[in-house]
Amino acid sequence: MADHSPLFVINPALDRASLAAAFAADGRVQIRDVLTEESAAAIADLLANHTPWGISWQAGSDGPHKLRHDAAGALSQTDWQAIYGKLGAAQAEGQFGFIYTQYQAYDAYRQGWSAGPRHDQLFTGINSPAVIDLVREITALPQIAWADAQATLFGQQQFLSLHQDISDQNWLVAYVFSFATVDWAPDWGGYLNFYNDDGDIIHGYRPRFNALNMFLVPRDHNVSYVPGFAPAARFAVTGWFRDR
Template sequence: MQYINPQLDIEQLGRAFQRDGRLLIRDFFEPAVVEALSRAVDEIDWALTYRDVNGDRVLSGEQLRSLSAEQRAMLVDGINLVASQEFQFSFCTDSLVAAAKRGESHLLARFMRWMADEEFLASIRRITGVTDINRVYAQATMYTRGNFLVVHDDHVDAENRRLAYVINLTRNWRADWGGLLHFTGPQGDVLESYFPHFNSLSLFRVPQQHFVSYVPPFAQGERTAITGWLIAA
C-alpha cells in the first residue's frame, strides 16, 4: 500500500528544507491513509501529560474523569504556576511506541511500525539531507482548551534527536483557537508560524526554538496530530 503522496516534489522540498532548516509539507499522505489515521486518533482515550514541581506527570483518561471540579481547578492552577517559573507543557497524549512494543495490532501501532521502517525514514533523509537518522519516536497528541507547550528547543543530552515532526490530523481549525507551531528567534520574536493543516507534515531540525500556542477556553475543537523525533542511534 502506498502511504506517502507520490506527487510530492522531493527535490524541491529538499531545497526548501536546506535553506530554512524547517518545512511545512501539505498533502503529505495518500488520502485513504490520512483518513484512517484521523479516525483512529479520534478513538483514543487520552491521557494528560504535564509537569509539576517533582517532574513529568501523566494522568490516564480514567484518572481525569474521576477528578472533581475542585481537583481539576487545583490541577490547572498547579500547571500554570510551574509555567510561570520554568519549562512547562500541558496536552493530551497516547504513546505509539508503547503500543508497537506491546505488539498491538490496531492501526496506530501498525503505523508506528511503518514509520520505523525504511520507506518513511528514506523519504525523510532525502528531504532533509540528514542521513544518519535510523530510529523514530512517535506519540499521538491532542491540544484542547487550556493546553500549551512553552518555548524550548527539543534538545536532550541523552538522546541524539536530529529532527522533530508533526503529522497534522485536524480539520476545521482556526488560527485564533491557538495550537499553532511557532518558531522564535534569539530576541524572542516569532519568525514563522505553521498552521495545523489537515494532512500536513511539519518537519524541522533539532535544536530549534519553538512553542505551541495556548488553546483558549472558547476554542471549539481539538488539535490532533502524531508527533515525535527522528533520532540517530
C-alpha cells in the first residue's frame, strides 16, 4: 500500500524565537530535530533506499553537468577516470568544481519525469505552508514565496569547492535539510563550512540526522571532501528559498 503520510512535518516543540535570534545575529542557523521523528525517518528511508540517483559535476569551465539516473549508470570506467582527471586538474589550479550524487526533485516534478508521488513530496513538502511559514519566521524574510529542491548524496571522493551562491534567480536563503543515517564522524568530511575573507573556517555544520541548515546568500562556503575511507554517505535535501 502506498504511503500517503506527509513529509516535512515540523516539530511543534521548536524554540522559534531563539532560532530567529541566532539567524539574525549570524545570518545562518542550524535547526536540530526540525521535523517530527516519524517524518524525518520517512525522508531518510526514501533517500537511502528508494531514490534513482544521478550525478552532477563541474570542473572549472567544464560544466555544470547534471546526469539523470540512466545516463549516470551508463558511464564507463574510462568516463569516470576522465571526469576525476578534470576535477583534479581544476582543483589543483584553484578553479571551482564539484561532484556529488543527486536526484533533481524540482526538475523531475516540473518536467514530468518524477520517480513517483513520494519523491514529488521532496519538492511539494518543502513548499508546504508549514515549512514556508517556519522559514519566514526564523529568517525575518516575509517575502519568501517558494523553494526549489534536489536530493543530494555526498559519497566517497565527492565535494563542493569554495564558492558563493550568486544568481539572477531570486535566491534569498540557501538550505540543507540533513538526513545523515549514521552518527557522522568528523574525519569523514561532508561538512558545510563557512569562511572569512582570509580563508579561515569560521563555522561548520556536521552532517546530522534531522537538521535544517539555512544561511543568507551570497557568502563563502563549501562542502568538504569525503575521503575514500568514509563508510557512509551524506544524505540531504538542498536548494534555495526565493521571493518569486
